[in-house]
Amino acid sequence: MVTMLHEGGVCSPQGFLAAGIRAGIKASGNLDLALLKSEIPARCFAVFTTNKVKAAPVLYDREVLENSEHISAVLINSGNANACTGTQGFADAAQMASLTENALELSPKSMLVCSTGIIGRMLPMDKIEAAIPQIVTELNENGSEAFGKAILTTDLALKSMALELRTEAGSVRIGGACKGSGMIHPNMATMLAFITTDILLPSDFQAEFKASIADSFNAITVDGDTSTNDTCILLSNGASGINFLDLSISEQSDFRRALATLMQELAKCIVRDGEGATKLIELRVEKAETHADALQMARFIGTSNLAKCAMFGEDPNWGRILSSAGSSGVNMSAEHTDLYFGDVLVLAGGRPTECDMNALHAVVRQKEYKVTLVLNMGDAAASAFTCDLSYDYVKINAEYTT
Amino acid sequence: MVTMLHEGGVCSPQGFLAAGIRAGIKASGNLDLALLKSEIPARCFAVFTTNKVKAAPVLYDREVLENSEHISAVLINSGNANACTGTQGFADAAQMASLTENALELSPKSMLVCSTGIIGRMLPMDKIEAAIPQIVTELNENGSEAFGKAILTTDLALKSMALELRTEAGSVRIGGACKGSGMIHPNMATMLAFITTDILLPSDFQAEFKASIADSFNAITVDGDTSTNDTCILLSNGASGINFLDLSISEQSDFRRALATLMQELAKCIVRDGEGATKLIELRVEKAETHADALQMARFIGTSNLAKCAMFGEDPNWGRILSSAGSSGVNMSAEHTDLYFGDVLVLAGGRPTECDMNALHAVVRQKEYKVTLVLNMGDAAASAFTCDLSYDYVKINAEYTT
Numbered sequence: 042m043v044t045m046l047h048e049g050g051v052c053s054p055q056g057f058l059a060a061g062i063r064a065g066i067k068a069s070g071n072l073d074l075a076l077l078k079s080e081i082p083a084r085c086f087a088v089f090t091t092n093k094v095k096a097a098p099v100l101y102d103r104e105v106l107e108n109s110e111h112i113s114a115v116l117i118n119s120g121n122a123n124a125c126t127g128t129q130g131f132a133d134a135a136q137m138a139s140l141t142e143n144a145l146e147l148s149p150k151s152m153l154v155c156s157t158g159i160i161g162r163m164l165p166m167d168k169i170e171a172a173i174p175q176i177v178t179e180l181n182e183n184g185s186e187a188f189g190k191a192i193l194t195t196d197l198a199l200k201s202m203a204l205e206l207r208t209e210a211g212s213v214r215i216g217g218a219c220k221g222s223g224m225i226h227p228n229m230a231t232m233l234a235f236i237t238t239d240i241l242l243p244s245d246f247q248a249e250f251k252a253s254i255a256d257s258f259n260a261i262t263v264d265g266d267t268s269t270n271d272t273c274i275l276l277s278n279g280a281s282g283i284n285f286l287d288l289s290i291s292e293q294s295d296f297r298r299a300l301a302t303l304m305q306e307l308a309k310c311i312v313r314d315g316e317g318a319t320k321l322i323e324l325r326v327e328k329a330e331t332h333a334d335a336l337q338m339a340r341f342i343g344t345s346n347l348a349k350c351a352m353f354g355e356d357p358n359w360g361r362i363l364s365s366a367g368s369s370g371v372n373m374s375a376e377h378t379d380l381y382f383g384d385v386l387v388l389a390g391g392r393p394t395e396c397d398m399n400a401l402h403a404v405v406r407q408k409e410y411k412v413t414l415v416l417n418m419g420d421a422a423a424s425a426f427t428c429d430l431s432y433d434y435v436k437i438n439a440e441y442t443t
Numbered sequence: 444m445v446t447m448l449h450e451g452g453v454c455s456p457q458g459f460l461a462a463g464i465r466a467g468i469k470a471s472g473n474l475d476l477a478l479l480k481s482e483i484p485a486r487c488f489a490v491f492t493t494n495k496v497k498a499a500p501v502l503y504d505r506e507v508l509e510n511s512e513h514i515s516a517v518l519i520n521s522g523n524a525n526a527c528t529g530t531q532g533f534a535d536a537a538q539m540a541s542l543t544e545n546a547l548e549l550s551p552k553s554m555l556v557c558s559t560g561i562i563g564r565m566l567p568m569d570k571i572e573a574a575i576p577q578i579v580t581e582l583n584e585n586g587s588e589a590f591g592k593a594i595l596t597t598d599l600a601l602k603s604m605a606l607e608l609r610t611e612a613g614s615v616r617i618g619g620a621c622k623g624s625g626m627i628h629p630n631m632a633t634m635l636a637f638i639t640t641d642i643l644l645p646s647d648f649q650a651e652f653k654a655s656i657a658d659s660f661n662a663i664t665v666d667g668d669t670s671t672n673d674t675c676i677l678l679s680n681g682a683s684g685i686n687f688l689d690l691s692i693s694e695q696s697d698f699r700r701a702l703a704t705l706m707q708e709l710a711k712c713i714v715r716d717g718e719g720a721t722k723l724i725e726l727r728v729e730k731a732e733t734h735a736d737a738l739q740m741a742r743f744i745g746t747s748n749l750a751k752c753a754m755f756g757e758d759p760n761w762g763r764i765l766s767s768a769g770s771s772g773v774n775m776s777a778e779h780t781d782l783y784f785g786d787v788l789v790l791a792g793g794r795p796t797e798c799d800m801n802a803l804h805a806v807v808r809q810k811e812y813k814v815t816l817v818l819n820m821g822d823a824a825a826s827a828f829t830c831d832l833s834y835d836y837v838k839i840n841a842e843y844t845t
Binding site for chain 1: 493494495496497526527528529561562563564669670671748752755761762765766768769770773774775776777778790793794795832833834836837838
């Protein structure tokens with residue numbers, strides 16, 4: 042039913058164009074300006090950072106979306122976060138949008154803007170203004186890769202993919218690109234994700250989109266920090282001619298699962314590419330009282346430096362996992378808890394087992410593995426994804442001097 | 444009024460004896476059994492870990508304190524946490540207490556026990572049983588240092604001190620010793636603190652003791668983890684003949700301040716001795732809406748890996764401090780926030796200042812400095828103390844293989 046597309050991205054669904062160019066914002070000379078456009082206005086669902094310190098583009102986009110649920114384009118710059126830039130920063134965000142709307146012949150307030158990069162510096166508006174006419178002319182159906190590269194900051198790898206779902210009425214596609222929360226340079230920030238689909242989603246899909254984010258982009262952690270710019274945008278333009286509400290119940294479920302899969306796979310790409318990361322670990326909490334409990338505990342363990350150092354050191358250190366679980370704020374009882382590394386049961390009912398140490402060491406030497414806590418408190422389960430804490434994380438984050 | 448005592452510790456107040464010996468629990472051969480005794484039963488105030496996974500001695504002590512507010516002794520072993528050891532672990536904790544009560548000719552359930560060290564291994568009860576008669580004979584008035592050393596696990600430095608407060612009615616003393624939350628070996632855990640005083644405190648002093656912990660041992664963070672064994676005990680034996688309730692109001696305030704100072708200085712010793720720590724940073728939040736808000740934000744920033752790596756790298760990275768503050772869950776407004784490194788104002792009303800970069804670099808190159816966030820939301824303030832995140836932290840916590 043669902044097929045991953047080769048070299049897929051935000052342009053894989055019908056009716057989307059994209060481009061990525063050099064505007065000269067990054068000193069490195071790498072791609073730093075990205076544009077995504079839907080040929081017809083797309084219904085937009087968006088989730089922004091919960092950080093009390095919100096960057097100017099986040100404030101601007103929220104204002105735009107208060108008055109319109111349809112969006113025709115998103116312009117993203119990397120290399121400068123436009124955060125802590127006051128009223129001038131907000132004016133710059135509005136100006137970025139306005140210049141692009143003019144160049145695309147769109148009506149005012151019909152598009153969004155995003156920024157990622159250094160905090161506390163003014164956007165080089167001269168460079169952005171000069172680059173906008175060029176990026177508009179470069180919009181094309183094969184722009185996924187350039188788009189995906191231009192939104193990166195310190196990421197090492199392109200994070201772009203797409204999949205196709207066959208339904209009775211025809212095929213629909215979902216594409217996406219994201220950038221990670223790795224922060225190589227000081228003041229670098231931000232997780233940005235852009236999801237496109239050519240199905241027409243109902244206007245009340247926001248709650249489902251938020252739920253998908255909880256189990257994907259919000260279920261990953263590199264260092265537990267929430268940035269000033271985090272943004273996740275879903276554009277649904279209906280260009281396939283297929284309406285979500287016309288699908289059968291089971292096809293609707295298939296679509297939800299496909300969307301969740303794409304978002305979770307993109308999220309895992311971010312963790313794999315976390316600063317200094319050498320491993321991707323799934324922390325699974327099962328038989329919790331509620332899904333929220335399971336997710337909270339899994340995420341909490343995922344931010345434990347002690348647990349993450351042990352993962353880096355390939356040490357099957359279940360004491361740190363259990364201790365972290367106990368301090369997560371979630372109701373649990375050590376005497377009822379089982380703990381697995383991969384398939385190896387190391388703790389049963391709160392007591393250490395006589396497990397096969399060779400098998401246990403083989404698990405923690407893998408590049409990717411799963412740690413499962415079974416609380417035996419209820420029926421809910423959730424996963425979080427984390428990376429290990431390595432020397433390189435410290436190196437990357439300490440050895441820069443402003 | 445208040446004098447720090449040279450080489451002071453838990454025996455500095457009148458009527459306290461202590462000892463520390465080798466029982467053979469630690470493979471290193473270091474001191475690993477400590478005993479503290481009050482010549483007359485002391486009123487006991489205690490705060491235990493909030494971790495849902497509580498070690499056996501924590502469960503045992505809570506049971507004892509449910510039936511008695513007076514305690515005559517505390518036996519502590521290091522090298523083994525007696526955590527995740529099930530019903531046998533609880534029986535072992537009770538047996539440690541019972542054997543010591545017999546040797547000291549105390550009535551049953553009149554003393555407490557603490558453990559710190561590896562999680563998930565049974566206590567070597569044969570070694571502990573054999574050592575108890577010896578440690579009882581070694582109890583003496585000069586035992587502060589041996590006691591302070593025997594409670595350590597991976598700490599590098601003894602954390603022991605005492606002070607004297609002169610009142611109209613005579614002098615009272617407060618002594619203390621603690622061990623850190625550094626976890627060099629896997630499954631090592633725990634902050635333990637023991638405070639003694641020869642003043643007689645009223646039985647409702649528990650709330651004030653908890654408040655002092657909030658601003659001292661709970662205001663420090665090395666890695667944000669709460670252990671299975673964390674315990675803080677205050678013993679008040681009244682051996683000075685002075686009753687807290689007979690002091691004047693201003694003398695009562697002096698005592699509270701002296702107790703708070705001793706506890707905060709002990710807590711700072713833990714941070715200075717944090718694993719791999721090269722710096723001690725005070726994170727001060729001022730003009731917050733509530734004290735709880737200020738403390739929550741200060742502690743949250745203190746656990747930010749990004750901020751802690753920047754401290755290690757001597758990078759005056761105010762963007763990370765502000766971003767972390769914004770994600771602390773505390774109400775704030777970036778536009779009203781001022782931020783200082785030492786005395787250097789780097790952010791005023793949410794906008795970067797044109798500060799003297801040389802002065803700023805001089806601040807972050809210090810071994811100890813203060814970062815102050817002024818929220819301009821209210822009148823409350825609080826501090827948290829943290830260390831930097833260094834290569835050695837990762838090394839210490841990753842390079843051990845079980």
